[in-house]
Amino acid sequence: MVQAMPNDMWMDAPATPGEWRYEINGEGSAALFLDDRQSASFSLWCEARSGSVALVRYGTAREPHVITVRSETTTRSISAEQTQSPYPYLVTALRPSDPLLDAIALSKGRFAVEVDGLPPLYLPSHAEVSRVIEDCR
Template sequence: MRILPSFTALAPFLILLGSCVGPAAQRPVAQPAPAPARPAPAAPAPVPQAQPSPVAKEWQYRPVAPGSWRYRAEAAGSSAAFGSGVADAQLTLRCDRASRRVSLARAGGMAGAGAGTGQGALIVRTSYGAASWPATVSAGAAGQLVAFRAASDTGLDQLAYSRGKIAVEAAGQPMLIVPAWAEISRVIEDCRG
């Protein structure tokens, strides 16, 4: 007697055997050849030099005037002067402790005064906005337009806490843009303390 397994009895084993075979080996796919390098584009024809763009009109984007602030304690209070040297202050903030007033003096203020009246205004610009401060031509310092504020005036806080810069304008004078340094706060606090 011959014992040969029948084909039907082996069929389930053959199916399992077929599932044990790994995936068929794949042939590498041929990659397209790289495109030949393109020649660099020709340099454009030289363009005539354009005129420089106009300076930004917003005062915040203009540079500050050359110079620095100098603080000085005085018998009657204190002062902070901005300029390139001790003798040529362009802007001076002064505290008068006795009257509890702070003065802001802009050099060259004669042009900002009304005709023969000795009156004018300083436009003070800070990061909080602009304010017009009534001013007079100083009798003691020729050519200075001076505005006075009470030491408690909130306009002084705007000077002290302005972000980065302060601008002061007087009629007939170019805008003076100065850095908002700690010397300003010191003079104001001297008058309040």
């Protein structure tokens, strides 16, 4: 069982080790948060065709499939779809104008991503995140 930090303590929790990487391809752009082994644990994708920003948490979660995002100013739980092939992940899509994306990009240095059954992520709000959001606008 994965233990989550109490909701009111997430800003003080140790940062998740890793770094952001910005990538672009024929389908859009992405900000991937990579751990020390260069495996992605979370990403934001600008899906040019659908005109949406996908939030992706890699791993297998317990039901119900919900991604909770916490920023300095906003907390929201969003239904997500679990995918198993070829690597398991949860995904949800937001409109580029969704205020949650601005809350993530402008959060005081970090934001949190929580999924039941997976370790919580405490991620820095770096330029790669803002760049993907702006790519979709």
